[in-house]
Amino acid sequence: MEKRVITFGEIMLRLATPGYSRFIQSSTLNATFGGGEANVAVSLANYGIPVEFVTRLPENEIADWCISELRKLNVETKNIIRGGNRVGIYFLETGAVARPSKVIYDRAHSAIAEVEKGMFDWREILKDACWFHWTGITPAISQGAADACLEAIKTANEMGITVSCDLNYRKNLWKYGKKASEIMPDLVAGCDIILGNEEDAEKVFGIKPEGFRAEQTGGEIDAAQFESVCKQLMQQFPRAKKVIITLRGSINANHNTWGGCLYSDKLYQSRRYDITHIVDRVGGGDAFMGGLIYGLLTYTGDDQKALDFAVAASCLKHTIYGDFNLVSVKEVETLMKGDASGRVVR
Secondary structure, eight states: OOOOEEEESOOEEEEEOSTTOOGGGOSOOEEEEEOHHHHHHHHHHHTTOOEEEEOEEOSSHHHHHHHHHHHHTTOBOTTOEEOSSOOOEEEEEOOBTTBOOEEEEEOTTOTTTTOOTTSSOHHHHTTTOSEEEEETHHHHHOHHHHHHHHHHHHHHHHTTOEEEEEOOOOTTTOOSSOOHHHHHHHHHTTOSEEEEOTTHHHHHHOOOOTTOOTTOOSSOOOGGGGHHHHHHHHHHSTTOSEEEEEEEEEEETTEEEEEEEEESSSEEEOOOEEEOSOSOOTTHHHHHHHHHHHHHHHSTTOHHHHHHHHHHHHHHHTTSSSSSOOOOHHHHHHHHTTOOOOOOOO
16 A cells, blocks of 8 residues: 555644744734644655645635645645635744743634534545544644544544544633543544653643653653653553654753654653754644654654654754745754754755
8 A cells, every 4th residue: 555644634824923023023924834734744745755634725815825835845635625714824923042932823713613524525535545644733623623533533443544643732722612631532542643742641631741840841851751651641542552752851942952752562762852043843743743654654663763753853843944844854864863963065
C-alpha cells in the first residue's frame, strides 16, 4: 500500500504583527495560513509523503487563496468540502524575552465549526490511506466537528488504518458546553499513536508525571519523569502502541530547550536542543508530529530514529517564520547527525 496520509481539521487565516511589534503598535499585519493538521500535512508533503488535508471551507476568494497555498506545497485538497460563511482567523503577537506571545482567535461560526455528522464520506476519503491524523483542537471547535472527527476515527479503525492524535489542549476553545474530559476519551480510544506535552495529559485526563510541577520553567526537564504518564495513557487507552511526550524548557520567549521521549516497548529519549534565538515557535508541535509520522513510516521498527527525526525537524521549525515547517529530509538528517553550525551551504 502507498504510504498516503490524511489529516483533518481547521485551517485559519493567520494575521501576525511584524517582527516583535505589539498589536497596539501595528498598522499592518502579515497574512499567511495555518492550523494544526494542515501544518502536519505540509511537513509530510515536504518529506515526499503523499498527503491530503480534509476540512470545510466557504465558497469565497479567501478560501480559494487558502486552497491554492496548500496545493503549491503539494498537499492534496480534493476532498475539502465547500460551504458555510467564513474562514477562521487567528491574530498573533510574537513575544520577546520576558514578554510571552499572544494569540487571539476569531474562529466562531467558521465553516468547519458548523460541520455536521455525515457531511464527509470517510470511507471514500480514506480508501487509499495508511494513516489518519487529527488533533484535540478539532473536537474543541464544536460538537459537529467532534462528531465528524469521531466518524473518521471509527472508519479508519474499521479499515485497519493507523490513527494518530496530538492531544493539543486549548482551554480557550472549549466553549460549546462540553469539557475536553467529556469528549476526548471516546476519540483517543481509537488511536494507535498519542502525542502530548506535560500539560495535555493532566488537563484532559488528570494524568500527572511523577515529581514534575506544572509551573516548572527553565531549560532542564527530565524525560524519565514522563514514563509514568506514557504508561498511564497506555493503560487508559489500550489500543495505543506508542505514546510520545514533547519536552519544552522555557527559559524565555526567545530561548527554549527542546526534546522528546517515546514510550513503546521501553522509554526512548532524544537529545536536547538549545534553541537560543527563536524565529517563530507557533507550529513547533505540529512540526514534531509531521516528523514523527514520517519517521515511523520510513524508519520502520526504529523508534529511536523516528523520535530523533521528529525532534530535529521541530527544532528547525523554530527558525522558520509562519506555521508551516518548510524543511527537507536532508536538512533534518543533517541536524540529526550533529551539524548545528548553521554555516552557509555553498
